[in-house]
Amino acid sequence: xxxxxxxxxxxxxxxxxxxxxxxxxxxxxxxxxxxxxxxxxxxxxxxxxxxxxxxxxxxxxxxxxxxxxxxxxxxxxxxxxxxxxxxxxxxxxxxxxxxxxxxxxxxxxxxxxxxxxxxxxxxxxxxxxxxxxxxxxxxxxxxxxxxxxxxxxxxxxxxxxxxxxxxxxxxxxxxxxxxxxxxxxxxxxxxxxxxxxxxxxxxxxxxxxxxxxxxxxxxxxxxxxxxxxxxxxxxxxxxxxxxxxxxxxxxxxxxxxxxxxxxxxxxxxxxxxxxxxxxxxxxxxxxxxxxxxxxxxxxxxxxxxxxxx
Amino acid sequence: xxxxxxxxxxxxxxxxxxxxxxxxxxxxxxxxxxxxxxxxxxxxxxxxxxxxxxxxxxxxxxxxxxxxxxxxxxxxxxxxxxxxxxxxxxxxxxxxxxxxxxxxxxxxxxxxxxxxxxxxxxxxxxxxxxxxxxxxxxxxxxxxxxxxxxxxxxxxxxxxxxxxxxxxxxxxxxxxxxxxxxxxxxxxxxxxxxxxxxxxxxxxxxxxxxxxxxxxxxxxxxxxxxxxxxxxxxxxxxxxxxxxxxxxxxxxxxxxxxxxxxxxxxxxxxxxxxxxxxxxxxxxxxxxxxxxxxxxxxxxxxxxxxxxxxxxxxxxxxxxxxxxxxxxxxxxxxxxxxxxxxxxxxxxxxx
Numbered sequence: 001x002x003x004x005x006x007x008x009x010x011x012x013x014x015x016x017x018x019x020x021x022x023x024x025x026x027x028x029x030x031x032x033x034x035x036x037x038x039x040x041x042x043x044x045x046x047x048x049x050x051x052x053x054x055x056x057x058x059x060x061x062x063x064x065x066x067x068x069x070x071x072x073x074x075x076x077x078x079x080x081x082x083x084x085x086x087x088x089x090x091x092x093x094x095x096x097x098x099x100x101x102x103x104x105x106x107x108x109x110x111x112x113x114x115x116x117x118x119x120x121x122x123x124x125x126x127x128x129x130x131x132x133x134x135x136x137x138x139x140x141x142x143x144x145x146x147x148x149x150x151x152x153x154x155x156x157x158x159x160x161x162x163x164x165x166x167x168x169x170x171x172x173x174x175x176x177x178x179x180x181x182x183x184x185x186x187x188x189x190x191x192x193x194x195x196x197x198x199x200x201x202x203x204x205x206x207x208x209x210x211x212x213x214x215x216x217x218x219x220x221x222x223x224x225x226x227x228x229x230x231x232x233x234x235x236x237x238x239x240x241x242x243x244x245x246x247x248x249x250x251x252x253x254x255x256x257x258x259x260x261x262x263x264x265x266x267x268x269x270x271x272x273x274x275x276x277x278x279x280x281x282x283x284x285x286x287x288x289x290x291x292x293x294x295x296x297x298x299x300x301x302x303x304x305x306x307x308x309x
Numbered sequence: 310x311x312x313x314x315x316x317x318x319x320x321x322x323x324x325x326x327x328x329x330x331x332x333x334x335x336x337x338x339x340x341x342x343x344x345x346x347x348x349x350x351x352x353x354x355x356x357x358x359x360x361x362x363x364x365x366x367x368x369x370x371x372x373x374x375x376x377x378x379x380x381x382x383x384x385x386x387x388x389x390x391x392x393x394x395x396x397x398x399x400x401x402x403x404x405x406x407x408x409x410x411x412x413x414x415x416x417x418x419x420x421x422x423x424x425x426x427x428x429x430x431x432x433x434x435x436x437x438x439x440x441x442x443x444x445x446x447x448x449x450x451x452x453x454x455x456x457x458x459x460x461x462x463x464x465x466x467x468x469x470x471x472x473x474x475x476x477x478x479x480x481x482x483x484x485x486x487x488x489x490x491x492x493x494x495x496x497x498x499x500x501x502x503x504x505x506x507x508x509x510x511x512x513x514x515x516x517x518x519x520x521x522x523x524x525x526x527x528x529x530x531x532x533x534x535x536x537x538x539x540x541x542x543x544x545x546x547x548x549x550x551x552x553x554x555x556x557x558x559x560x561x562x563x564x565x566x567x568x569x570x571x572x573x574x575x576x577x578x579x580x581x582x583x584x585x586x587x588x589x590x591x592x593x594x595x596x597x598x599x600x601x602x603x604x605x606x607x608x609x610x611x612x613x614x615x616x617x618x619x620x621x622x623x624x625x626x627x628x629x630x631x632x633x634x635x636x637x638x639x640x641x642x643x644x645x646x647x648x649x650x651x652x653x654x655x656x657x658x659x660x
Contacts, residue, residue: 200429201424201426201429201430202431204384204430205431205492205495206432207382207384207416208382208384208421208424209416209421209444209495209496210415210417210418210448211443212413215447219432220432223435224432224433
């Protein structure tokens with residue numbers, strides 16, 4: 001049944017009249033919506049499902065961190081420093097005797113908050129600027145895209161460090177500085193797909209039926225050109241988490257006492273070759289998180305636009 | 310020119326004479342600024358449509374017929390395109406002088422357009438019911454639920470079977486003919502006074518073409534709308550149109566009530582178009598084709614734009630642009646509603 005109703009874009013059009021004839025005879029036939037088809041394609045992609053699993057694991061860990069963590073991540077125990085992984089502390093303790101596992105588990109919270117918030121903010125800025133540039137073209141386009149180029153050309157870490165020095169350390173400054181250097185890609189992606197979508201007949205048709213500019217952009221152009229942005233957004237949450245960990249590692253991210261993966265790596269670097277478990281486990285957490293978002297991003301891209309594959 | 314007067318033998322006349330035309334285009338010029346120079350796509354077009362009347366605008370690709378329509382609708386891509394001269398009177402008011410916000414309010418409730426390829430003219434991400442309902446939500450502020458009921462209504466009116474169960478389907482799930490019906494339903498939604506159909510049947514196969522044309526004609530009669538039918542297919546217009554304007558290189562070269570045009574064309578280009586229709590009784594003979602290509606509008610030929618392709622071109626055709634003038638019977642009586650832009654229109658008419 002689902003095979004019968006699953007028709008994709010123009011290629012499946014040949015079967016459309018037949019379906020039309022069926023419609024009356026079988027009113028109970030399962031209707032496949034756009035989103036249904038996308039979900040179907042996404043779930044058929046094994047890597048995407050693995051990625052989704054990793055991302056879900058990350059979210060659940062962040063949500064239930066207090067329940068999952070065996071110890072208080074801030075609690076120091078100076079009689080029990082640099083314990084090897086084993087009984088009592090599954091992943092060992094750091095130089096201040098804090099439980100590594102608990103710190104990794106609590107680290108998911110910072111990763112999720114900063115990763116999602118910075119990319120959300122980047123998408124917000126990027127979509128507005130990309131849509132304006134793509135739809136209005138000409139001078140608007142040139143000006144906005146040159147501004148985007150400036151942010152694009154700026155090295156992320158250096159730019160972020162400057163902003164954090166100005167704003168002070170903390171979660172908000174990290175989110176803002178990551179967003180400021182991530183939106184240009186969003187706006188470029190959106191702009192380039194809008195350039196083709198705005199020439200589409202349905203945009204002309206919408207104008208001919210009296211839709212105003214705002215409605216045309218919001219209802220007709222963005223939904224048809226957002227696919228690349230959605231895939232990129234999922235993809236780049238991983239990148240934002242790495243960048244956030246890098247900032248913390250460099251000592252300009254969140255405060256050092258906060259359980260955060262970059263902070264843990266920074267503390268571990270003094271014990272490299274001696275207590276390697278201090279850096280391996282936080283690194284594994286980062287790698288799994290990034291892989292999760294990359295797989296989801298890839299899966300989304302394929303699911304949203306099967307022609308790109 | 311009082312083109313709204315139609316000869317008695319045209320059956321589809323419905324008292325359009327008494328009132329002013331719904332739409333009157335006067336001396337319309339449209340140009341496009343391109344890198345290579347200014348393309349004069351429309352060079353002084355005049356035509357008018359009354360309520361319940363169908364005007365067919367005939368011409369090859371690039372003759373300016375679609376650009377004229379877009380100028381009327383106010384959806385010219387501008388820049389580069391712009392109306393450089395002329396008036397477009399809608400119910401007697403020059404809409405070119407209206408601010409864009411006012412013109413936008415005309416589109417939908419007062420005038421609407423049907424596009425050639427319904428698959429690309431319908432938004433792929435929304436169900437057809439959603440898109441049909443949008444007309445009511447945008448222009449009448451109707452609730453989602455009421456708009457959907459209206460959408461089903463409209464789908465039934467354009468004879469889409471099982472409208473109620475198909476209202477949530479997406480455009481790609483419909484056949485070509487059904488999609489074009491949905492386009493028609495969308496244009497009709499707010500019962501406009503004027504509908505412009507830009508090659509509404511070109512993307513359809515022949516059997517479906519006839520059905521869609523009939524539907525359009527029926528609905529036009531029912532709502533007493535003015536209809537401008539843009540096409541390059543002489544076969545399509547014969548049954549539905551009241552009068553025809555033939556366009557070539559941005560000008561109207563001939564204007565006539567539909568049956569007279571078929572019977573006695575007064576322009577060599579029209580003659581050529583009619584001769585290039587395949588006919589069953591000429592089986593085995595070579596099909597006539599107009600020689601050459603449509604002119605490049607960047608450097609249109611001097612004189613009559615058709616002269617390089619015209620079998621009857623004389624010296625005067627290469628130097629002087631012929632105006633669209635009335636044609637007369639042999640005895641000098643003017644033929645109502647007819648005009649031809651040919652220096653030798655009388656010779657052409659009387660063969």
